[in-house]
Amino acid sequence: MDTENAIEVNHITKSFKVYLDKGSTLKEKVLFRNRRKYDSRQVLNGISFNIKKGEAVGLIGANGCGKSTLLKLLSQIMYPDSGSIVMQGRVSSLIELGAGFHPDMSGKQNIYTNASIFGLTRKEIDRRLEEIISFSELEAYIDNPVRTYSSGMYMRLAFSVAINVDADILLIDEILAVGDANFQAKCFNKLREIKSNGTTIVIVSHSLGQIEQICERSIWIQNGKIRASGIPYDVHPQYLEFMGNRSLPQEKKETEERAQNGDGKSKPDIATETKTLPRRWGNGKARITSIKLLTKDNIEKQIFSTGDDVYLQVDYDVIEEVKDADFGIGIFRGDGLRCYGTNTKIEQFPVFHLKQSGQMRLLLQNIPLLPGEYWLDIAIESERAIPVDYWSKAYKFQIFSIIEDVGISRINHKWMIEKQE
């Protein structure tokens, strides 16, 4: 094993027996031994990858693609049929929250039970107790039985224990949607902190946004094989496009139904066109035709200085009326880091009804981004966040600066230093 790697996965395969008529009683096992029918379903089919120490990797894929099984194999809950998994360091899996909680016991007692299931010794728990309690923000209730907790409090306590288990490798399955927005942000910050301390993280999630926020790499699993692997910003658009095409037939049916009801005109089939274009998807009822970045004097530019006013100008055509539309943008650094994203819906703008072609302008005042290469995503969405035209990596621009400050963005600041005589 390479000492730089935390996880090495070599050609693992895993199949499950799916019993069509599962007889697990003794009689059935003995008498109908040969009659029992099962299908062998190959869940993982020769997967290999390495994960370096300190790296954060997201596993994405459609339901049933095998990503959760892979995580279970990594956490040694199951074992592969063939191939090998080698891991270095203490592994902790956040797959189930609140394991072993007893409703009649106090929050504190449950911390001990729960943490011990993650393999912590009493001393280790004693050391972490205060941090766990303060992280959960349940100081006032910690001696009450957990049955008196609200479900949010319960999950907060459970997550606090899980996240405070020190591990070299952390495996996380779809559990970051815990508590209110505040607590979620806190969890994310904690995860980043854990990551910056050198912990290797593997996340399974359907929320690509979560993965983009934490991971340097995404592995897309499709039918038990790795379909693509790379920085999230490259892999996710491919994945979304693929998923978009898969759900297309249904969308089409819906519009056909609407056409039959007589409230819509027939529309040209733009959707098939988006299929051939990479990094762009949507139902095609409206379409972005041009994107420009302008200075305040209306001069088109692609290179700006940190602190400039930047005007984004987007022209669009409307092919079929779009109700309840909103506009969104995303700014990504060249390495895929999402620097900023927003849309008119988040900012509580009234929704738009797009009937005819038009133009949208957005002023990015004193753009605070630091030098680098950036990508713009532009999106038009209709109600229930259905993408009408989502254009990823639609526009590239660059930022330069004469000041050599570092980071992602220049936070507005002012030095206040007393004069020394």
Add this chain to the structure above:
Amino acid sequence: MIQTIKEIYTYREMIFSLVRRDLKGRYKGSILGFLWTFINPLLQLVVYTLVFSVILRNDIEDFYLFLFVALVPWLFFSTSVAGGAGCIWSQQDLVKKIYFPREILPIAFVTSQFINMLLSLLVVLAVILITGKGINLIALIYLPIIMIVEYLLSLGIAFITSAVTVYVRDLEYLLGIITMAWQFLTPIMYSIDIVPENLLPIFRLNPMTPVIIAYRDILYYKKNPEIDTLFHAVCIGLVLLFAGCFVFTKLKRHFAEEL
């Protein structure tokens, strides 16, 4: 094997907290709470005393005690084996979602039953002292030995029953009947001396026979258990423990899929 033992040692706190949760949680909500752990065996003892000294008279002296010093260890064994069969099945959420050495579950279950037996034995000792029956202190030294042997023996069988139950659910129910029959094939309600000569080999094969005899020697007859009884018990205990570990190790790999 050594690695598994090491790992179980790292997870020792899990055993403690599961045992604690079981013991504390068992009588939660009742008014007398943890006191039930003592009241339960005491009341049982009262019932046995009444039944055997008033209704079912018997020429064995202090028959209630004769019975009880054997029944308490037997109940520990039978609950470990029959009740322990479901200990992995009933924690399937844990097993399917979290990694920990699977051995922890039967160990915690048997340990919790073991502590229960200890508390019941305290009641028995108290009764022995109060009734003035007396205790042989030298013989008492053998008590921890035979208790450890019984613990290992029960654990070995619990390993097997809990692992097999994951695959064959019926075993748990079947074991209810098996342990009942087993109880009558073990010299608990009677002395080994009344067993016919030609049936003795069966009794010798029964791992609980030497254990029960030793308990009774120590607590009822106030004498040191025979060396060959002890040797017999230790041997059977170790064999069953190793057999249990072997079976468990074979079966545990597919727990998460079968559940």
